[in-house]
Amino acid sequence: MKFPILIINFKAYENSYGEKALQLSKSIDKVARESGIEIVVAVPSTMIHRISKEVSIPVFAQHVDAVPEGAHTGAVTPEMIKEAGAAGTLVNHSERRVRADEIDDVIKRSRRLGLETIVCVDRYELVVPIGLLGPDAILVEPPELIGTGVSVSRARPEVITNAVEMVQKVKGLKLIVGAGISTGDDVYTSIKLGAHGIGVASAVMKSKDPSKVVREFVEGAKRAVSERI
Numbered sequence: 001m002k003f004p005i006l007i008i009n010f011k012a013y014e015n016s017y018g019e020k021a022l023q024l025s026k027s028i029d030k031v032a033r034e035s036g037i038e039i040v041v042a043v044p045s046t047m048i049h050r051i052s053k054e055v056s057i058p059v060f061a062q063h064v065d066a067v068p069e070g071a072h073t074g075a076v077t078p079e080m081i082k083e084a085g086a087a088g089t090l091v092n093h094s095e096r097r098v099r100a101d102e103i104d105d106v107i108k109r110s111r112r113l114g115l116e117t118i119v120c121v122d123r124y125e126l127v128v129p130i131g132l133l134g135p136d137a138i139l140v141e142p143p144e145l146i147g148t149g150v151s152v153s154r155a156r157p158e159v160i161t162n163a164v165e166m167v168q169k170v171k172g173l174k175l176i177v178g179a180g181i182s183t184g185d186d187v188y189t190s191i192k193l194g195a196h197g198i199g200v201a202s203a204v205m206k207s208k209d210p211s212k213v214v215r216e217f218v219e220g221a222k223r224a225v226s227e228r229i
């Protein structure tokens with residue numbers, strides 16, 4: 001993963017699968033290539049193979065099951081997403097919580113497989129305890145703002161500043177923030193406050209012109225980075 005980074009979580013929106021998801025991924029891939037900003041798409045596991053064959057950006061799973069290979073009907077394991085072409089996975093999203101021992105198992109197995117992990121937490125107090133398990137990045141998202149269009153950077157900037165302080169205590173750990181991110185300014189502010197990137201879903205997935213939104217986000221990220229130097 002390269003930073004700053006934008007994580008676009010397709011969730012299960014009506015354009016998260018099939019031809020629509022493929023076209024959306026290709027348009028995001030184009031923005032990433034033209035801008036040089038790292039963009040990850042987290043797609044339904046049924047789409048990992050199809051999308052990863054067609055784009056150069058990293059394709060992530062949204063969740064994997066912490067079960068060993070064997071008799072586990074319906075399970076999607078880290079080994080399966082690796083074989084399908086994923087570069088990594090989200091873990092413990094607010095909409096898909098898992099136990100701490102499962103987070104630990106997924107991080108360890110993923111690392112052995114060469115998969116990256118972004119573990120989601122719902123508060124900054126969890127950045128250090130979960131960060132010490134060794135994921136590549138932590139995504140902090142106040143659940144009450146998810147899908148609201150009211151961004152964490154506007155409504156709860158202290159979540160970002162506190163998380164920035166916490167992430168510095170864990171060597172090599174990167175901080176991503178999300179929930180309600182809707183504009184280039186939200187991305188700008190998040191990165192200016194010290195985050196290494198943002199996570200987003202609804203502002204892109206529900207837009208009539210998703211690549212315009214992604215371009216705006218990329219501009220916000222670039223502006224923040226240029227002012228840091």
Ligand code: G3P
Pocket residue numbers: 009093141145146147148149178179180181199200201202203
């Ligand atoms: O994983 C990112 C996501 O939970 C944020 O959702 O719709 O608030 O951008 P949204």
